[in-house]
Amino acid sequence: MHRTTARTTTRTTTALLAAVLAGTALGAAPAWGRPADGPQSVHQVEPRPVHQVEVFAEDGGISRAQAPAGSPYLADRPQGVAPVRGDGEVTALVHNGEPAAKLDVVVVGDGYTAQEQEKFRADATAKWRELTAVEPYAAYRGLFNVWAVSAVSPESGVTGDPDQATVRHTALGSYFWCDGVERLLCVDEKAVESYAARAPQADLVLVVANTTKYGGAGYNDVKSPVGYEGIATVSGGNARSGQIAVHEIGHSLGKLADEYAYEGQGTYQGDEPAEANISTLTAERMRQQGTKWARWLGQASPDGGTVGTYEGGGYYPTGLYRPTENSIMRSLGREFNLPGREAMIAGFYRHATPLTSPTPAGSRLTAADRLTVDLPVSGTRLRWYLDGRELPRLADRTSLDLAELKLTGPRSRPHALTAVATDPTPAVADPALRAKLTASLSWLVAR
Ligand SMILES: [Zn+2]
Structure with a gap:
């Protein structure tokens, strides 16, 4: 499959100008495109912060692009008026326990109208299934835990679908053709943050x-005050996008x-x-030196090869x-390799x-009580200690x-009962x- 790297065309420019002239862009103006893109630079506006984001080809190839932090396609929000019914509503799609003890994934929908919120939750559930396969x-x-946060959009669908001329104003301002790349689906980061903040906790955010x-x-490279350290955007109705x-x-x-490389990037000269x-x-x-993935050298890896x-x-x-050779950190649709899997599991346990x-x-308990514990990961070993x-x-x-x-002993002198769980993976x-x-x-x- 070829990689679309076409620059923004005149058609997009027209659509963008229309959006800006209609006064629908939030804040100053969109920092769309790059100065080299020509006509767009005549706006002479202060560019918004730009982020490095990743673009994913349908054949699994990954590359990087620039995305503005904002979006020109944000829906106008009525201010000082009653909020839209259902907007910001939080539903637990998966609830395994207290947020402090779990990894909390927040899924926010974009381009779903008030009538489409059930569809959003169904799409979010399907994405979670793809991920956990x-x-x-x-x-x-x-x-x-997985929390679905409803973001009610006035229009159904998102900008750039099916073509570049399609403009839709939505709760998060999602749009294809970001940085001139058709499959690059960008969002307004501030809008994402305001919705993600509704969930009890946000360790990861999926739009x-x-x-x-x-x-x-x-x-x-997102560091949100809400607590999450990354945003992934995916198509709700496309099964490959869960990757x-x-x-x-x-x-x-x-x-x-990332385990991929760019032609022409040269030779890495930096520190380890x-x-x-x-x-x-x-x-x-x-x-x-016994460092990095020395322990795994020579072992068969789940992504194939050694x-x-x-x-x-x-x-x-x-x-x-x-x-x-080729793990998920290099191409979509692949498994994590052994060092990657180790890092992921350690990452899970940083939050859960x-x-x-x-x-x-x-x-303080007595002999009349019953004590239960939960081991959320199968295979976990449990030991008990008394004093x-x-x-x-x-x-x-x-x-x-x-x-x-x-x-035995006096009730006033309780014993310490301790449970110790270890994942022996x-x-x-x-x-x-x-x-x-x-x-x-x-x-x-105490007795
Ligand atoms: Zn990456």
Whole structure:
């Protein structure tokens, strides 16, 4: 499949000018296009902040483009008037527990009218299914909550669908043909933030646009005061676009680098990068130094082939190595490689815990009480300790009648009961990361 890199054409310019002249653009004016684009630069406006975003070809190829932070296609919001009914409404699509103990994904819809909010929730649910069909999301879905935030748009669909001349004003201002690239679906970041802030917590934000046209964008340099570190935009009605979110969350949760390169970028000359999946080191030196993905070298990787040091990654064709030939961090539709999977699981546990309980830790309990704990990830091992001594007979029991403890001593001297959960997955090998895979809770129990 070819990559569309055409510049904005006269047709788009006309549509844009129409939008601007109609007074529908929010704020000063859109910083659309680049000075080199010609006619658009006559607006002489202060450019809005521009972000590096990622563009995803239908054949899985990934590249980067520039996107303005704002959108010229934001719907006019009535001010000082009663808000639109249902706008900003939050629904839990997946609720596995308290936000503090979970990874909270917020899905915001764009281009859905008041009558289409059920469709939005159905599209959002389908996207979540696409995402969690991929490992390690599949095995760890119990660590996530998914919140759908309704954004009511006055018009159905988004700008640029089906063609460049189509303009629609929507709650988040989504538009194709961003930076002159048809499949690049940009949004107004401030509008996204205002809706995402409605959810109980936002660790990740996914914008689902009401369109079947293939496209999306990855905003991975976003640091929002709301707490999330990335926005992925995807088409709600296009099944391949869910892969965009799979890749994008690799950046925001796994802190992974891109494993693709650009022709002509030259040779990387910098220091060793911080990301876990790119390195200046050859396999031999990596093994000697015991750094980066040294533990995985020579092992069969889920994305195919063997972990090694493949030249090209982090945008440079030479001077930087990646762990495998072609993982999801290089092309859509692929699996994470072993170092990527390890980083993802560690990222999940930065936001979520392997052990929760409906009984608050620190509570005072008696022998008459029943204590239960939840292990959201299957395979998690559980150990129990009383006053620091392990009770091996209770291993892996998630529910206890505290009378079973046969406690003695005065009621005024409670015992400390502790549950320790560990995810034993071999997919995380780094001892520093493995430490995040254990959590404990303690309670006070008197007879
Ligand atoms: Zn990327």
